[in-house]
Each structure stands twice: as C-alpha cells, then as structure tokens.
Amino acid sequence: MGATNDGPHGDTEGVHxxxxxxxxxxxxxxxxxxxxxxxPVRLQVADLDRSTMFYRDVLGLRVVTRTMRAAALAPQxxxxxxxxxxxxxxxxxxxxxxxLGLFHFAILVPTRATLGxxxxxxxxxxxxxxxxxxLVSEAFYxxxxxxxGIEVYADRPRETWTRLGRELRMATDPVDVRGLVREAGxxxxxxxxxxxxxxxxxxxxxxxxxxxxxxxxxxxxxxxTRRYPGALFLAAGGYHHHLGTNTWAGPTADPPRPDDxxxxxxxxxxxxxxSLGALAARLDAAGHPVTALEDGIAVQDPWGTTxxxxxxxxx
Numbered sequence: 267m268g269a270t271n272d273g274p275h276g277d278t279e280g281v282h283x284x285x286x287x288x289x290x291x292x293x294x295x296x297x298x299x300x301x302x303x304x305x306p307v308r309l310q311v312a313d314l315d316r317s318t319m320f321y322r323d324v325l326g327l328r329v330v331t332r333t334m335r336a337a338a339l340a341p342q343x344x345x346x347x348x349x350x351x352x353x354x355x356x357x358x359x360x361x362x363x364x365x366l367g368l369f370h371f372a373i374l375v376p377t378r379a380t381l382g383x384x385x386x387x388x389x390x391x392x393x394x395x396x397x398x399x400x401l402v403s404e405a406f407y408x409x410x411x412x413x414x415g416i417e418v419y420a421d422r423p424r425e426t427w428t429r430l431g432r433e434l435r436m437a438t439d440p441v442d443v444r445g446l447v448r449e450a451g452x453x454x455x456x457x458x459x460x461x462x463x464x465x466x467x468x469x470x471x472x473x474x475x476x477x478x479x480x481x482x483x484x485x486x487x488x489x490x491t492r493r494y495p496g497a498l499f500l501a502a503g504g505y506h507h508h509l510g511t512n513t514w515a516g517p518t519a520d521p522p523r524p525d526d527x528x529x530x531x532x533x534x535x536x537x538x539x540x541s542l543g544a545l546a547a548r549l550d551a552a553g554h555p556v557t558a559l560e561d562g563i564a565v566q567d568p569w570g571t572t573x574x575x576x577x578x579x580x581x
Contacts, residue, residue: 282430286504290432291492293486294483296544298545302534303534304535305532307531308531309352309528310354310530312359314334318339322339325416327341328342338350339351341459348462354527357528359413360409360522366520366521367521368470369510370416371466372417373419382448382449384418385447400438401436404446419465434491470514474511474513477568480568496513531564532571534576542562562575
C-alpha cells in the first residue's frame, strides 16, 4: 500500500528557515487561538470486536470504555481519548468507492524513537504500511479493517522546517526506515505511549475554494501550504497542519451514505469559552448553522462532514 502523495518536493531556490510568524496566510477575520488542538475522531465501523482488536493489537491503543455498540480508545497510561468507535453492523467498507469525508486521521507520537518502535512492531505483526518523509514529519500509512485511512507520524523539530515565500515546504520523500528502527533501540513495543495525540485530520472535499472559505475564513485556520496539486493545508498556532483538504476523490465523489464505514465527526478543542463563542458567532455570520452540544458546538462543512468543537478542561 503506497504512501499518500501530499505534493511535490520542488527545488530549493528561495528556501528559508520557517521561523515563527514567517509563514502562513491568516484569515481576513479572527484566527483560531494558538493553543487550539485536535480531540478524538468518531468512526462508524462494521464490526466492533474486529475494529477494537485492530486498534488495540496493531495500532497499540488501549480500550478505556466498551459497550455493546461503542468503544473509546486512548494511549497506554493516558486517559486522553483519541478514537471513538460506533458499530453499524454490515457497514460498507470505505474501499468500495471514493467518497467525500475522511482521507485519513493522523496520530502524532511524541518521539522519533517511538515511531521507530511502531514500525518494527508493524513488521513483527505482518501489517503492511506506506511511508513518506514530509520534511516537517515522518509518517506511515495504513488502513483499518473497514478501509478507513490512518497515519502514524512523528514531527521533525520546528527549527528544521523551511518555507518558500509564506508557505511551508512539505514533500513525500522516501523514509529512512532503517534509521528509524535503529533509533528505537532494543526496547520492546508496549503500545502507543503517553503523550500520543491526534495530530491532524485530512479530508476529501468537493472544492478547494469552498474549503478555504469554510475552514480558513469561517473557522479561522491559517493556510500553511497551497502548492500541492489539488490540496490545501491549514493550521493554528504555526503548526504544519491540523487539517488537510484535497479533491483527489474526483469530481463525481459524493458524501458517504448512512450505511458506509466513515468518519462521523472530528473534534477541535479550544482553550476557553470566549474562543468557542467567537467561533460560533463567525460560523453563524458566514451562514453555517451551528448546533449546541452539551459541552460545545457542532457544524457541518459544505460536504456534510461534522466538526465538533469544545473547550479543553484541565488537560
């Protein structure tokens, strides 16, 4: 299975260090706070037992809660939920047809050594994965039993990131797999460690201009990279991307049907209630209906993908 093609490497003429504030195109109005981060993703799967086993034994998460039709998973020795599974018996695998919505969700591990240990673990359990060195990060790609895309990655230090003009340089180069595994040393794999977080989400969308209008101008992300063919990357706080959007599913792609395996929702966590209120007001002013949740808000993007937003509480 190949790695994602997030775009061309390009030449190095005009390349500069990506110092804070030197890159990114902010929205015309308010920006998301620097402390914005991602919360869990909620996935619809066909068989909860099968998916729980995969996310536990292959990905290295632990089951925090489990009911007849739902489960929540977190890193080892860490209560931060990264993935919520919802069972819909007989859900159609995501590989059956291209549709809008999830391209992949991306789990960020705390160190390069952790990523090396994960790669060695994949080899030991016989799980195939694609790979890409994106200059800002090193990443491995796999799919779950329902064909939903997953990335597991480690960031490179920010002082090594570079830019062309106001855009971060990202690429899909070969990964030094042997170097990664050497960095892991001889420690046994015990699962994804504390400090593992949801790093970003990457979505299939129908139109990049509408994605820009919604996710940059209404939600408040900065655009960090627009040079990739058919893709737009966005972030808060100077990160390389909290969100990727692309039109690679093609012009005939439509939203997933109720009985498809799919992303049901992804989440943003803001640092305070004032930021949440400001976002709700921006969305309303831009004509995007907001639904009140018990602990936040929900909104659908122009293609029906649900974004839930709440406030980080003491974490």
